[in-house]
Amino acid sequence: MFDFFNSIQTIHWIVIVGSMTLFFIGFYGLTTQKNLIKVLVSFSIIESSLFIFFIGLHYKTGLVAPIVDSGLKTFTNMVDPVPQAMILTTIVIGLAILALGLSFGIEYFKLTGKNDISTMDELGG
Amino acid sequence: MNLKKVLPLKDIVFSLLSSALLLTLTGILLQVKPDKFKSVGEIFLKLNIQTATANAVTSVVAFFRGIDTVGEVTVLFLATSGVVLMLSETQRDSEKNIAQESFILSIGSRLLLSVIVLFGVYIIIHGHLSPGGGFQGGVVIATAFLLLFLANPNLKLRHNILTLGESLSGVTYILVVLVGLFKMNILLGNFLPHPTNEIGELVSGGIVPVIYILVGIKVGSEMSVIVEYFSKEDYHKEVRDV
Amino acid sequence: MSLGYYFLLPAIFSFLTPYFKRLGLFVLRGSSIVLMFVLFIQTLLYTNASLPQISEFSVKPPLGVAFILDGYSLLFLLIFTFSALIVSFYMLWFFSANSGRDEARFYLFFNMLIAGSIGLILSCDIFNIYIFFEITGICSYVLSAYNKDKKGLEAGIKYLIIGSVASLFIVFAIMLIYLQIGTVNLGQIVQRFHEIDPKLAVLIVIMLFIGFGTKAELFPMNFWTPDIYQGSMAAINSLFSSVVSKAYLFVFFHLFYLLGLNGKYMFFVMIIGAVTFLISEFTALSQTDIKRLFAYSTLGQLGLLFMALSTNSDATVSGALFHLTSHSISKLLIFLALGILIHKFQSPKINILENYRSKFLTITLAVSFLSVLGIPPFSGFVGKILILKGFALSHNYAAVAFILLISIVESVYFFRLIAMMIDKKRERVDISISFVNYAILGILLGLILLFGLYPSLLIHYTNLASNALLHPQEYLKYALGVGL
């Protein structure tokens, strides 16, 4: 029974189904929520789901993290470092967007007392 | 764009549609076969011994795809400037509220501060040997300041020093990129000596640790500024000119 | 000379802005002008160099990231650096007229907006393009909210949410590409794209289409654009219209032709462009806010460009690129001139055109309206006639008739605006224009006339560009690092 769960095929299936479910939950929040902070929360959930999806599909049984320790001296049997580098970059960018969005929201709230994006109606024809 | 009068029917149709989309997406992804090609990452792993960096992720972030990191640092810098632009008030000092600071908290936070900053510095300078690096270490340092702000709400950071650290590290980073052009005829070339037998030592990897230290200083000062602006108590819940 | 300077110099200038500010406003404003001047001169030098040019980072492509300049990007580089130079001069007037703003941060974001747009068109690595996408995005969000009033902040929040969702789709597409073919280099992606599972390839194309189409203001993902234009300052609008949307359009068509989608999806993009053109021009008729009106006009022209650029024929694409250049110049002029009027009357309503008295402004605005409309002897006429000629040569008479019909709709509101400007019955206020603005608007006016009377000056570059776009073999060779 554990063999089934330890096969790399199963792990990849779990990763795909799980991360896509998270993606959908975030997407649902993004489209239905009206509070700016909850929109940003949904956005972050989608981002997390994509990161897990990408890193998870690059994992294969028997591979180790791409770092040489005292024992190891060669870079073999390691997971692909490029996806990890890309995700690292994307996480930092996500934080930047988040902080910026929150500061917009705070300033807008100070001006109007609203943080509901569906009632923003200053602009329009 | 007033979405107030949304019919429940619309919600149901929308949910059904997006579930169908999700199922198709998952279905397509489940059929995906593993890649037939040798990925860039595998080639980088082979080449990685030449950079003499024990952590392959670090060498990809700081060297092989170094220009992405320059851009990433710029993104953080821009976001910080945006936050400061948004949250800075011209007459901030006029209505300063004196919040009571807790004695134990303020002493405790000062004791913890040095430990956390030390930990952050450790993460930064061991970025090429172990997990972590400039971004993570910089944020850890900023967390120390967050603690300080929570304990002493009236604290003010010295913006001169922060701005100096931020500008200087940023400009030095760009100069490191340009020195590569002049010395190695390629932008961001690894112009410092990096003998491969030194792999795993603290001083190894040529420009990689230098870049991560610069990134650490920059990210640390920027994140401290963000934390400071977000933890300001100056905002009251009064609504201006509605 | 190295292409890396296009990104690194603005970055240095941005990092140093706090110190420029300490040295005085003169240094701060001057630094931006010097920077844009240097970039423009460098671009002019590249017009004589042999193309393509490449500069690599760290390791040679296809492993590392590189900036590549070919004929296609050269045309856009000329437009961007020229627009940036013009706007940096305009800001001299703007900040002396509106003092007390946070100028240091404006210049910081302005410099990086230009650098990000240039990075988008130079980079040959899709993940690197995503980074520049975010840099350009963050600068646009902050610049639209720069005024910190209700309208600006609302525009900023809307732009931020839309832009972040667009970037999510791009990240997803990049992840799928890397999962399938293990590379992010454009050259290798092109080589291996047909190896991707066909269903997944469709998914990737849809995601890239949504991501870049949203930012390139393509129907139906462009519902947000008029709001952003209405909420932000006129000077920023000129940049959005002539630099930022053009940069995203560049990436859209670069990927479109590189990935060989022109066979399967040509008709689709053409229809979407036509719908954008149709709806935008009809919606523009009923606008009362002048910035909103020209936002719809920009959308309409972008729709026309999408129609013409997707045709896969050298003549039409070259004409479309000519039209793109002339549209950039005209919209730059229109928004900068409107900025002067909006500052004078402190109102964005359309009736400000009835209240001023200035022959110079009337002439420049009328000329740029007629140029966008495509009336001889202005540059817009040449662009439109080249597009129509291209469509006619490929026997697509329906498109010719469609463009002409929509142009009539367009002419309705442009002539209404011109009538408002020359209406003699109104009481009018004298408006003083500073020397800088005379010079800027004069130069732009001169360019519209120059390209209208001597189109061959520009056609040389648009032919180069369309050739590089439709036959990217040279570009791919450089992107793959073959024979370097």
Add this chain to the structure above:
Amino acid sequence: MIGLIILFTFLAMIAVAIGAIISKDITQSVMLFMGVGLGSVVLFFLFQAPDVALTEAVIGTGLSTAVFLLGIRHTSQEEVG
């Protein structure tokens, strides 16, 4: 065994994410979102990506939540503000 751990982490994350979306209290929603971040930290460690795990722990979960919570103090606590 690792497959089961991954499965249960995913189930917990999905539950927490649903809670974060449907919760009416913003602070609660942010705290639940932190749960999603923690779950992804665990997964990154299991997938042999310690660098990403550390980054997600410090930046994606730690500082993001802090910035959220600090930001909420300046706006309304309820959903409709």
